Amino acid sequence: MKAAVVYKKGELPKYAEFQEPIASNENEVLISVKAVAITNLDKAIASGDHYSAEKETQNGFIVGSDAVGVLENGTRVYARGISGTIAEKALVEKNRMVVLPDGIDDAMAATMPNAVAGSAMALRFRAGIKSGDTVLINGATGFTGQMAIQIAKHYGAKKIIITGRNEKTFQNLLELGADEIVSLKQNDESIINQLKQINQNTPIDIVIDYLWGHSAELILSALKGNGNFTPKTRYVSVGSMSADTIQLSAQILRSVDLQLSGSGLGSWTKEEVKLLFSEILPEMFLLASKNILKVNIETVPLSDIEKMWNAEVPDGKRLVVLI
Numbered sequence: 001m002k003a004a005v006v007y008k009k010g011e012l013p014k015y016a017e018f019q020e021p022i023a024s025n026e027n028e029v030l031i032s033v034k035a036v037a038i039t040n041l042d043k044a045i046a047s048g049d050h051y052s053a054e055k056e057t058q059n060g061f062i063v064g065s066d067a068v069g070v071l072e073n074g075t076r077v078y079a080r081g082i083s084g085t086i087a088e089k090a091l092v093e094k095n096r097m098v099v100l101p102d103g104i105d106d107a108m109a110a111t112m113p114n115a116v117a118g119s120a121m122a123l124r125f126r127a128g129i130k131s132g133d134t135v136l137i138n139g140a141t142g143f144t145g146q147m148a149i150q151i152a153k154h155y156g157a158k159k160i161i162i163t164g165r166n167e168k169t170f171q172n173l174l175e176l177g178a179d180e181i182v183s184l185k186q187n188d189e190s191i192i193n194q195l196k197q198i199n200q201n202t203p204i205d206i207v208i209d210y211l212w213g214h215s216a217e218l219i220l221s222a223l224k225g226n227g228n229f230t231p232k233t234r235y236v237s238v239g240s241m242s243a244d245t246i247q248l249s250a251q252i253l254r255s256v257d258l259q260l261s262g263s264g265l266g267s268w269t270k271e272e273v274k275l276l277f278s279e280i281l282p283e284m285f286l287l288a289s290k291n292i293l294k295v296n297i298e299t300v301p302l303s304d305i306e307k308m309w310n311a312e313v314p315d316g317k318r319l320v321v322l323i
Helices: 040-047 106-117 120-126 143-154 167-176 188-201 213-223 250-255 270-289 302-308
Strands: 002-006 014-017 028-037 066-070 076-081 089-099 134-138 159-164 180-183 206-209 233-237 258-262 297-301 318-322
Touching: 002 302, 014 302, 028 076, 028 106, 066 089, 066 106, 076 106, 089 270, 106 120, 106 143, 106 270, 106 297, 106 318, 120 143, 120 206, 120 233, 120 270, 134 143, 134 213, 143 159, 143 167, 143 206, 159 167, 167 180, 180 188, 188 213, 206 213, 213 233, 213 250, 297 302, 302 318
Parallel strands: 134 159, 134 206, 159 180, 206 233, 233 258, 297 318
Antiparallel strands: 002 014, 028 066, 028 089, 028 318, 066 076, 076 089
């Protein structure tokens, strides 16, 4: 079968022939793959930079961690891969599989799960979002940030503040449900002052952070208290697109009721992952099939994988490989 194969970590995936996988137990099933989204997670695993990256193998490995495909009986599903998924065939887990509704095409369905996991899991399980909460999304101009805006609104957020640098996308983010924008192109003092004013007028209940780094330092500085009682802020780190580390003043921790946590592979419980597949993803696929959730997609054929792997996809779009 044809597949996207990495022979050495750090190299681009090659369009190559690879042995078709074989199911080894009753929880594994083979699907004919139709669409796979290229995510930052997949790129980090392929390069060896992600903490979940595989050990190198002499014969190479297929990239891709999930897929939309068709079972032998013709049922369309989204599923997590056991083998790499950017290939004509892939092994997937039966208990991490969702039947797709009518009205959602393969490419759209392929783009959603990584972004849903990167937003809904943080909002629901780490932040414990409640109707009426004010939510700040740090780095909302990317694909997952755009999904987070819509899901936060669906979960009942009263007000959504977003930060970002790509000013071309700001109007689109307002149309998706954002209420206020903090441009990260401003100087530090302006950003902190704007965030302080927002927090004073409508206390920020939840921060979902896809950037970390310096912007996180600015947000935390804006939340710093002055010795009076403060509302609780649930701050959830989901990504680190800006930097992996920050400087955090102990005075901030002592001056504000702050819950600091992370949301990602390894931090979720087994029960939370079960709910992702049994409740959250089916609900989000249904919303997308009714055009309530919107996504921006750019598609490429499998044969162009090496050329397109590191392509710049503009304005928060997600690249999808069609097979």
